Each structure stands twice: as C-alpha cells, then as structure tokens.
Amino acid sequence: MExxxxxxxxxxxxxxxxxxxxxxxxxxxxxxQDFRFKLKSVAVHNRTRHQNDDLPAGTILTEKVxxxxxxxxxQIVIEAMGTIEPAKVAIxxxxxxxxxxxxxxxxxxxxxxxxxxxxxKTAKVDFFYEASVAGGIPILRVLSSSLETDKISQITGIINxxxxxxxTAMDREDRDYATALKNAQELGYAEAxxxxxxxxxxxxxxxxxxxxxxxGQSLRLADIPRRGITKISPAQLAxxxxxKMKIKLLAVAKxxxxxxxxxxxxxxxxxxxxxxxxxxxxxxxxVQSDALGETTYTGPGAGAAPTANxxxxxxxxxxxxxxxxxxxxxxxxxxxPAAAQSLTTVPQRYLITVEEDRSLTNSxxxxxxxxxxVGPHYWSGLTSVISRDTLEKLLHTLEKNGAKVSYLPIxxxxxxxxxx
Amino acid sequence: MExxxxxxxxxxxxxxxxxxxxxxxxxxxxxxQDFRFKLKSVAVHNRTRHQNDDLPAGTILTEKVxxxxxxxxxQIVIEAMGTIEPAKVAIxxxxxxxxxxxxxxxxxxxxxxxxxxxxxKTAKVDFFYEASVAGGIPILRVLSSSLETDKISQITGIINxxxxxxxTAMDREDRDYATALKNAQELGYAEAxxxxxxxxxxxxxxxxxxxxxxxGQSLRLADIPRRGITKISPAQLAxxxxxKMKIKLLAVAKxxxxxxxxxxxxxxxxxxxxxxxxxxxxxxxxVQSDALGETTYTGPGAGAAPTANxxxxxxxxxxxxxxxxxxxxxxxxxxxPAAAQSLTTVPQRYLITVEEDRSLTNSxxxxxxxxxxVGPHYWSGLTSVISRDTLEKLLHTLEKNGAKVSYLPIxxxxxxxxxx
Numbered sequence: 001m002e003x004x005x006x007x008x009x010x011x012x013x014x015x016x017x018x019x020x021x022x023x024x025x026x027x028x029x030x031x032x033q034d035f036r037f038k039l040k041s042v043a044v045h046n047r048t049r050h051q052n053d054d055l056p057a058g059t060i061l062t063e064k065v066x067x068x069x070x071x072x073x074x075q076i077v078i079e080a081m082g083t084i085e086p087a088k089v090a091i092x093x094x095x096x097x098x099x100x101x102x103x104x105x106x107x108x109x110x111x112x113x114x115x116x117x118x119x120x121k122t123a124k125v126d127f128f129y130e131a132s133v134a135g136g137i138p139i140l141r142v143l144s145s146s147l148e149t150d151k152i153s154q155i156t157g158i159i160n161x162x163x164x165x166x167x168t169a170m171d172r173e174d175r176d177y178a179t180a181l182k183n184a185q186e187l188g189y190a191e192a193x194x195x196x197x198x199x200x201x202x203x204x205x206x207x208x209x210x211x212x213x214x215x216g217q218s219l220r221l222a223d224i225p226r227r228g229i230t231k232i233s234p235a236q237l238a239x240x241x242x243x244k245m246k247i248k249l250l251a252v253a254k255x256x257x258x259x260x261x262x263x264x265x266x267x268x269x270x271x272x273x274x275x276x277x278x279x280x281x282x283x284x285x286x287v288q289s290d291a292l293g294e295t296t297y298t299g300p301g302a303g304a305a306p307t308a309n310x311x312x313x314x315x316x317x318x319x320x321x322x323x324x325x326x327x328x329x330x331x332x333x334x335x336x337p338a339a340a341q342s343l344t345t346v347p348q349r350y351l352i353t354v355e356e357d358r359s360l361t362n363s364x365x366x367x368x369x370x371x372x373x374v375g376p377h378y379w380s381g382l383t384s385v386i387s388r389d390t391l392e393k394l395l396h397t398l399e400k401n402g403a404k405v406s407y408l409p410i411x412x413x414x415x416x417x418x419x420x
Numbered sequence: 421m422e423x424x425x426x427x428x429x430x431x432x433x434x435x436x437x438x439x440x441x442x443x444x445x446x447x448x449x450x451x452x453q454d455f456r457f458k459l460k461s462v463a464v465h466n467r468t469r470h471q472n473d474d475l476p477a478g479t480i481l482t483e484k485v486x487x488x489x490x491x492x493x494x495q496i497v498i499e500a501m502g503t504i505e506p507a508k509v510a511i512x513x514x515x516x517x518x519x520x521x522x523x524x525x526x527x528x529x530x531x532x533x534x535x536x537x538x539x540x541k542t543a544k545v546d547f548f549y550e551a552s553v554a555g556g557i558p559i560l561r562v563l564s565s566s567l568e569t570d571k572i573s574q575i576t577g578i579i580n581x582x583x584x585x586x587x588t589a590m591d592r593e594d595r596d597y598a599t600a601l602k603n604a605q606e607l608g609y610a611e612a613x614x615x616x617x618x619x620x621x622x623x624x625x626x627x628x629x630x631x632x633x634x635x636g637q638s639l640r641l642a643d644i645p646r647r648g649i650t651k652i653s654p655a656q657l658a659x660x661x662x663x664k665m666k667i668k669l670l671a672v673a674k675x676x677x678x679x680x681x682x683x684x685x686x687x688x689x690x691x692x693x694x695x696x697x698x699x700x701x702x703x704x705x706x707v708q709s710d711a712l713g714e715t716t717y718t719g720p721g722a723g724a725a726p727t728a729n730x731x732x733x734x735x736x737x738x739x740x741x742x743x744x745x746x747x748x749x750x751x752x753x754x755x756x757p758a759a760a761q762s763l764t765t766v767p768q769r770y771l772i773t774v775e776e777d778r779s780l781t782n783s784x785x786x787x788x789x790x791x792x793x794v795g796p797h798y799w800s801g802l803t804s805v806i807s808r809d810t811l812e813k814l815l816h817t818l819e820k821n822g823a824k825v826s827y828l829p830i831x832x833x834x835x836x837x838x839x840x
Binding site: 021024028029031032061081130136137138141142145146147148149151216240277289290291293294295297298299300301306309310311313315316317324328333334354365410 | 556
C-alpha cells in the first residue's frame with residue numbers, strides 16, 4: 001500500500017480539525033483506498049503556542065512555511081492559513097515544487113483564483129477547494145460532477161452562517177441588530193470584527209467561486225452589487241412576517257441570455273420556498289437547472305469538523321490521482337466569457353417598510369402595492385413587479401414625509417430580460 | 421478529440437430522456453471534456469412503435485439486444501430496460517464483452533447487485549448507477565466521494581415519489597387513500613399496478629443500495645421490515661396534524677454498535693425536521709454523520725430529465741475513465757459484514773390513533789402517553805418511549821373495545837442499544 005506524504009500550513013480551527021479527522025478516519029481510508037496518508041510536517045506562526053496540540057507521533061512542527069512547501073518528500077500541501085497574502089506565496093511556491101494543493105481559502109480563490117489555478121494546471125498538479133464554499137455541503141463536487149451535464153439557470157445561496165445566525169436570532173427573539181450581533185459574538189458565531197460576514201463580502205467571495213462552477217463565468221468582486229444586513233430593523237422583520245416571509249442574506253446568480261445577473265444582500269423569501277426554513281448557522285444552496293428543476297443542498301456552513309471533512313474528500317481525490325499518475329485535472333473546467341449584470345436593477349417585487357410615519361394608507365399607491373399592512377410602529381407594503389426607477393421615485397416620495405423608509409427585494413421575483 | 425461509442429437498451433421514458441439530454445448537452449460536453457459521445461444503436465422490444473422517435477441521424481434501431489451488447493465498437497452500454505431478468509442477462513453479456521455499464525435498474529441492483537458488480541470489477545469495466553436511487557439527487561456520488569471520509573450513523577429517506585405524492589394529497593386535500601391513489605394514477609404519478617410503490621418495495625430496494633454506500637453493509641430484502649401506506653387513514657393524518665407532525669413513507673437505516681437497524685414504512689415526522697416539508701413527488705435524503713452532523717439533499721425522485729441527467733453524469737465519469745484507460749474502479753468500495761437488525765422492535769415513541777370508539781380519555785393510560793387529543797371521529801395519543809411489547813399490549817387492550825386501532829412510529833425516536 002502506497003504512502004502519500006502531506007504537509008499542513010496552519011493549525012487553527014480548520015488545521016486542527018484536519019489533523020483530528022485524519023487520525024479518526026485512518027482505518028476507514030485504509031479499508032476503501034489503496035493508499036494511506038502520512039502527515040509529515042505542520043507550519044505554524046508560533047510553535048510554543050502549539051506545544052500541547054495533539055499531533056500524530058513524529059509530526060514535525062515548524063515556524064518556516066518553506067520547511068513544508070520546499071520539502072521534496074511532501075506530495076500534497078493543505079493550506080489552512082486563511083489570509084490572502086502569505087497563503088498565495090506559499091501555494092505558488094508549493095505548486096512550482098510540483099505539489100498538489102488543497103485549500104479552504106475563499107478570499108484567495110475568489111480574488112486570485114484563476115491565476116493560481118492556471119499555474120496548477122500548467123504544473124500538472126491537483127488543486128481542490130471544496131471547503132471554500134459552504135464548509136460541510138459538497139456543493140462544488142456536485143456542480144462539477146453530477147450537475148456538469150445539466151444547464152443551470154440560477155443559484156441561490158444562504159452561504160454565510162454568521163449573517164444567517166444574526167437574522168434568525170433577530171427574528172426569533174425579537175432583537176435588534178446590535179444586540180443579536182453581540183450575542184452571536186459571545187457565542188462564537190461571529191468574529192470580533194464581523195465586517196466580512198455582515199457586509200456580505202464573504203458571501204460574495206463564495207458566489208464568485210460558485211458562479212465559475214455553475215455558469216463557467218468568473219465575476220470580479222466589483223461585478224456583484226452588495227448590501228449588508230447591518231441596517232435590517234425589527235420593523236422590517238415584523239413586516240416580512242406579516243406577509244409570511246423571512247429575511248435572509250442571499251447570494252444569487254441567474255443566467256439569462258448569456259448574461260449573468262447577480263447580487264448579494266438581504267431579501268424577503270416567501271415561506272413556501274425551502275430556503276425560508278434554513279435557520280441559524282445552517283447553509284443551503286438551491287440550484288435551478290433544466291433537467292433537474294430545483295435541487296437543494298443543506299448542511300453546516302462552517303466549523304472545524306465539517307470543513308475538515310470537505311478537505312479530506314479533496315485529499316482522497318488527490319490521493320487517487322497521485323496513485324494513478326493522473327494529477328492536473330481541473331476541479332472546474334467550465335469556462336465562458338463573463339458577462340456581468342446587476343440583479344438589483346431588473347424589474348422585481350419589493351417589500352417596503354415605513355417607520356416613524358403612520359399617515360400612509362392603502363389608497364396612496366393603489367397601483368404599486370399588491371398587499372399592505374399596518375403594524376404597531378410601521379406600515380409596510382408588497383409591491384407588484386416594478387422597475388428600479390419606479391422604486392426610487394416611490395422611496396423618494398415616501399421619504400418626503402420624514403419617514404424612515406427601507407426596501408427589500410422579494411426572492412425569485414427577478415425579471416431579467418434576456419438580451420440575445 | 422476521442423469519440424466514445426455507446427449503445428442503449430430500452431427506449432421508454434428513461435431511454436428517451438437520455439437521447440434528448442445527450443443531444444441537448446452535446447455542446448457543453450464538448451466544451452468541458454476531451455471526448456465526445458456517439459450513440460450507435462438502440463435495442464427496443466418493438467421497432468415499429470419507435471419509428472417516429474427523435475433519434476440522432478444514423479442511429480441503428482434494433483430488436484436484438486445482442487446487436488448492442490455484442491457490438492465490438494460499443495464501449496458503454498446504458499441499460500434502461502427496467503426489469504430484472506432480461507436486463508441481468510444483457511448486462512452480464514456486455515460486461516463479459518468488456519463494455520462499461522450504466523444502469524438505473526434499482527430492482528436488479530438491490531437483488532443481484534453484488535454479484536454483477538463483482539463481475540464488472542473482475543472484467544475491469546466501470547459500472548455506475550446514480551439514477552437507481554432518488555432519480556435527480558446525486559446522492560450515491562455524494563456518499564461515495566464527499567462523505568467517504570465521514571462516519572455515517574443514519575440515513576433517512578423519502579425515496580418514493582408516488583407514495584409521497586399520495587400521502588401529500590391525502591393530507592392537503594383531505595382525501596382517503598383510494599381516492600388519492602386514483603387521482604395520482606390519472607395524473608401519471610402512480611402506475612396502473614402501484615404495488616411496488618405503495619407497499620414500500622421500491623423504497624426498500626433503494627435503501628439496500630444506499631446502505632451499501634453509507635455503511636458498507638449489503639442487506640437483503642428480507643432483512644428490512646416493511647409496511648406500506650395502503651392502510652393510512654384520514655384520521656391518522658388528522659391526528660398527526662394535531663401534534664404538528666406529517667406522515668411520510670420513510671426508509672431508515674441506522675448504525676449502532678456495528679448493527680444496522682432498518683425499516684421501511686410510514687412514520688410521523690415532527691414539523692421541526694426538514695423531511696416533514698418534503699411534499700408531492702419530491703424526494704429527500706437526510707444523512708447524519710460524525711463530522712457534518714445533518715446534511716439534507718432534496719430534489720426530483722423520478723422523471724425522464726432528472727433520471728437522464730444522473731445517467732449522463734455516470735456517462736461522463738465512465739468516458740473519463742475510458743480516455744485514461746482506468747476503468748474498473750468501483751462506484752462503491754466500502755464493504756463490511758452485514759449485521760441486520762429491525763428498527764421496528766427497538767424502544768421508540770408512537771402515534772396511536774383510535775377510531776370508532778371515543779370512550780377513551782387521558783386517564784386510561786397516564787404513564788404511556790405524553791400528549792393526547794380527541795378529534796371529531798377519533799382519539800389519538802403520543803406515547804413516551806416504550807418497548808415493542810408494551811406497544812403490543814396497549815394495542816391489544818385498545819382493540820378489546822371494538823375500536824379500529826392504528827400506530828405509527830415517531831421519526832428519530834428510535835433507541836437502538838449498541839451491542840458491543
């Protein structure tokens with residue numbers, strides 16, 4: 001039985017999870033594969049902080065990344081550092097040294113991905129990154145194998161567990177944003193600096209990666225209009241509830257006539273849709289495709305064990321290729337020219353919430369609203385499909401009265417016009 | 421670019437779906453693969469009935485299965501005949517002739533699967549069958565790749581669309597079983613002879629295949645206790661609703677202490693569980709595993725296009741292996757000795773419904789019932805965890821009064837005791 005030698009960069013939550021799961025599943029891997037893995041060395045920032053970590057006997061703990069990426073014995077490097085810059089240099093050097101790469105680094109893959117993936121292809125090494133999107137949901141492998149023969153028209157994801165946790169807590173416990181965030185931070189579900197999560201940046205990175213697999217198009221960060229959840233008010237959640245909807249931070253990419261319309265931001269989801277029931281730190285991705293219709297994949301979006309499992313599934317795929325001398329196949333080989341459009345500017349329906357002014361009634365805008373309701377401190381209405389222009393005029397008029405006016409798109413009410 | 425020649429057995433719903441999708445996705449396949457497919461010949465029972473079918477120009481239509489399985493030019497045979505006997509002979513002959521096989525034939529795979537799969541391994545040909553379980557959900561590939569590194573403890577599936585359609589219609593439209601079934605037959609969701617679907621035989625075949633992938637154990641049909649949905653009454657659905665539960669035909673396999681406990685039959689599912697919201701012909705599979713916790717996969721369980729898509733994903737995997745000269749790897753290579761146990765005999769909770777006798781009240785069985793309710797024509801109660809013995813004594817006592825008594829297990833209340 002062949003032994004495949006691996007090196008690990010980083011021993012934080014994800015790195016430790018990989019070490020644990022690798023030891024735990026060694027027997028099952030030996031039973032089903034014709035190779036075994038040996039973890040040779042782990043590079044960390046500060047060795048003394050990891051002296052008591054539970055590593056397999058004989059594992060080398062080093063502070064030099066080059067001890068891993070330049071070691072001729074190491075065949076696979078698992079990058080679990082998580083930042084863009086030192087990770088990028090380390091990965092490139094490992095690739096140039098002929099090592100296959102496994103990474104969960106969505107920031108790096110979304111921003112510098114195409115460039116590094118080209119390098120890996122040229123060097124004929126494997127580069128897998130299942131854990132970079134929706135930690136424990138095997139969505140990238142599903143898209144690149146089972147859905148490869150289908151034509152995908154839309155991907156809709158709840159792919160940031162922190163944002164979904166905060167919104168779920170606001171909804172269930174009737175809290176405002178600041179209180180719910182503070183609570184999430186205390187419980188470890190939000191970081192001290194939650195910017196990337198609550199502003200939708202993390203979800204945007206993941207949508208960029210998903211869109212490459214689903215549509216073959218590589219979007220840039222600036223291509224995707226983005227709104228965060230920091231301004232969502234209890235009145236908005238209450239008005240959504242009046243219309244039997246839930247507010248979630250969605251990442252959406254929808255192809256129509258070769259154009260790829262996208263957005264990341266909070267949206268109101270009707271209760272009949274499966275994504276409305278995805279709560280807390282759970283992630284879910286709904287895929288609309290020609291042959292399958294809608295398939296939905298639900299599971300944990302983060303956490304040491306789920307992320308480690310995705311990394312281990314990448315490890316098995318790489319190990320298999322190494323044994324067969326067949327490295328260099330791309331994780332995703334679907335590519336088309338990118339044609340980015342904004343999903344925020346197409347005609348759609350909106351949930352409008354007006355606070356601090358209860359003088360408005362049904363009769364004011366009979367043509368625009370399909371339903372309206374008045375709550376204790378707000379008035380809210382559900383528009384028909386209207387243009388962005390009409391929305392802006394409406395908001396402007398409503399604001400004239402000194403009211404606090406907010407709007408949310410209704411999920412799947414988007415009407416992009418194919419431009420063929 | 422290499423051309424891979426394929427032959428097709430059967431041109432019913434599934435066969436036609438494959439031909440259509442293959443033509444539709446030819447451009448995408450050419451873009452992402454370094455090979456193309458050519459459909460050379462199709463074997464049908466009666467040629468004249470398929471004269472007007474839309475086949476690619478030059479495709480041979482034959483009534484002789486041997487024209488396909490003995491043709492030296494054909495590299496992959498897609499079996500879409502659907503019955504056990506002639507399909508088995510045809511597949512074995514094709515394997516012996518060195519052809520790779522793709523099949524959606526769950527009956528064959530569940531009953532004679534291990535034997536044919538061994539033959540394929542010996543002959544070093546591929547044998548994939550993603551479409552055999554939950555048509556459009558890529559569950560087998562997920563289990564054999566992404567979940568291969570995890571330890572699965574339970575699989576719970578709604579994997580028969582007909583039964584789920586009938587139960588959903590009974591629940592939503594307040595119909596009895598016979599009316600709901602008749603309606604499903606008229607709409608094409610149930611066959612003229614619905615036995616395999618409504619008696620849980622189809623779901624049992626699928627559970628046998630799922631259990632091989634998830635637990636490495638190959639159960640026999642007789643190992644799995646089975647109940648159908650034919651006796652489910654409107655009163656049972658109404659009493660489930662009283663306790664905020666839904667009745668679904670479940671297929672469950674749960675590993676505890678190396679024993680594999682299983683059942684196929686109707687169960688009451690609390691509304692908080694994702695499977696309670698899977699309606700109509702939709703299928704869903706919930707997987708409990710060590711690293712991931714719960715992941716759920718939802719999608720179409722049948723239909724020409726979803727089934728064809730699963731067959732095409734198998735085709736791509738086989739094509740890839742042929743181009744690389746690497747056929748013969750097994751779809752599932754996880755095997756352990758089977759240790760079958762019944763999940764119906766372990767302690768669990770039950771929903772008891774009593775019709776035609778409303779004399780029973782709370783006070784009769786204060787220790788056994790956690791909650792009780794009285795409906796217009798029935799009385800129902802939710803037991804605590806009780807043994808099978810206690811259940812049977814209870815049913816016996818209740819029946820003494822001349823009442824019609826029925827019971828349903830509560831999903832995930834099963835308490836198998838590990839026997840290590």
